Amino acid sequence: MKLLIVIWSSLVVSGLTGGVAEAADLAxxxxxxxxxxxxxxxxYTFGTGWYLRGDLTASDDVKLNTLGTxxxxxxxxxxxxxxxxYKFNDYFRADxxxxxxxxQKSIERSADSFGTISTLKSNLRRFDGLxxxxxxxxxxxxxxxxxxxxxxxxxxxxxxxxxxxxxGAKSHYTKYSGETRYDLAWAAMAGLTYSVSANLLxxxxxxxxxxxxxxxxxxxxxxxxxxKTDLNAHEIxxxxxxxxx
Numbered sequence: 001m002k003l004l005i006v007i008w009s010s011l012v013v014s015g016l017t018g019g020v021a022e023a024a025d026l027a028x029x030x031x032x033x034x035x036x037x038x039x040x041x042x043x044y045t046f047g048t049g050w051y052l053r054g055d056l057t058a059s060d061d062v063k064l065n066t067l068g069t070x071x072x073x074x075x076x077x078x079x080x081x082x083x084x085x086y087k088f089n090d091y092f093r094a095d096x097x098x099x100x101x102x103x104q105k106s107i108e109r110s111a112d113s114f115g116t117i118s119t120l121k122s123n124l125r126r127f128d129g130l131x132x133x134x135x136x137x138x139x140x141x142x143x144x145x146x147x148x149x150x151x152x153x154x155x156x157x158x159x160x161x162x163x164x165x166x167x168g169a170k171s172h173y174t175k176y177s178g179e180t181r182y183d184l185a186w187a188a189m190a191g192l193t194y195s196v197s198a199n200l201l202x203x204x205x206x207x208x209x210x211x212x213x214x215x216x217x218x219x220x221x222x223x224x225x226x227x228k229t230d231l232n233a234h235e236i237x238x239x240x241x242x243x244x245x
Contacts, residue, residue, distance in 0.1 A: 048245060049088065051095075053203070055081040055239030059101055061126070061231075077101045077126075085132075087243070093134050097150070100127045116167065122160035128185050128209065129153055142195045146205075154185035154211040156231070183212025191237070199243045207235040 061077045079102055085095025104124040111117045132150035157180040165171040191205020211231035 049086050050244045051085050051087060051093075051241050052244065053083050053085060053095060053097070053239055053241045055083075055097075055099070055203075055237050057081060057099060057101065058236045059209075060234040061101070061104060075104065077104050079126075081237075081239075085241075090139075091136050093136065094132060095134075096129070096131050098127070098129045101125070114167065117165045119163040119165075120160065121162075122158060125157045126211070127155050128211070130185065130187055132187070132189075134189075136193075139195075144193045144195070146191055146193065148189045150187040150189070152185050153182055154209075154231075155180050155182050156211070156214050157181070181214055183214065185212055186210050189237075193241070199245060201241040201243070203237070203239045203241055205237050207237055209233045209235060 057079045059077045059079065061075060079100050081097055081099030083095045083097030085093055087093040104126075105122070130150035130152035132148055134146050134148035137145045137147070158178045159176065160178070161173065161175045163171050163173050187207050187209045189205055189207040191203060193204075194202045196202060209232060211233065214229055214231050
């Protein structure tokens with residue numbers, strides 16, 4: 001009987017000792033971890049989806065005629081532009097852009113029956129600002145075709161001068177300072193982008209730009225008074241887009 005009591009006591013002690021040891025071993029597994037490990041700090045990313053863009057433009061614009069007024073003839077003009085945009089997802093993005101085209105010049109010389117030589121010069125400047133939206137049609141091998149449309153404003157300014165030189169007399173110079181005229185503008189575009197890297201894309205495209213209706217300022221005795229002219233441009237554009245991640 002005493003032997004049974006001794007054996008039973010030994011088993012109880014062993015069981016208690018083993019349970020304590022096992023609990024000690026499991027404590028690291030079930031214990032409360034540090035707050036930093038259980039709740040790591042939230043990571044915020046600034047700028048995701050935003051991009052900057054810069055463009056070079058070759059534009060087939062309405063040309064000035066020999067009197068410096070606007071005609072239906074066309075001539076190539078060149079300019080630069082830039083903007084900022086946001087890419088909402090893989091298929092839709094939007095941006096705000098501005099473009100400035102170089103001065104388009106026209107010079108005409110003529111002589112009347114009295115021997116007076118006249119020289120007419122004119123300068124046309126154009127700029128525009130648009131809000132645009134694009135649909136990216138998918139990406140294959142880094143190439144992404146897209147279509148888009150935009151609406152905004154166009155500003156044009158026509159300045160000029162004339163030099164009249166009567167036979168045997170001094171020349172008379174007159175400068176005509178115009179004013180900037182604004183009108184509603186809209187655009188439709190299509191193009192192709194190529195991803196050079198995750199942040200840098202090359203963009204080549206075509207844009208049709210309707211510049212609204214323009215009339216040269218009514219300057220007294222100026223040869224630059226034109227009838228109203230509907231203006232538009234066919235543009236070839238090449239530029240870069242830089243994604244801000």
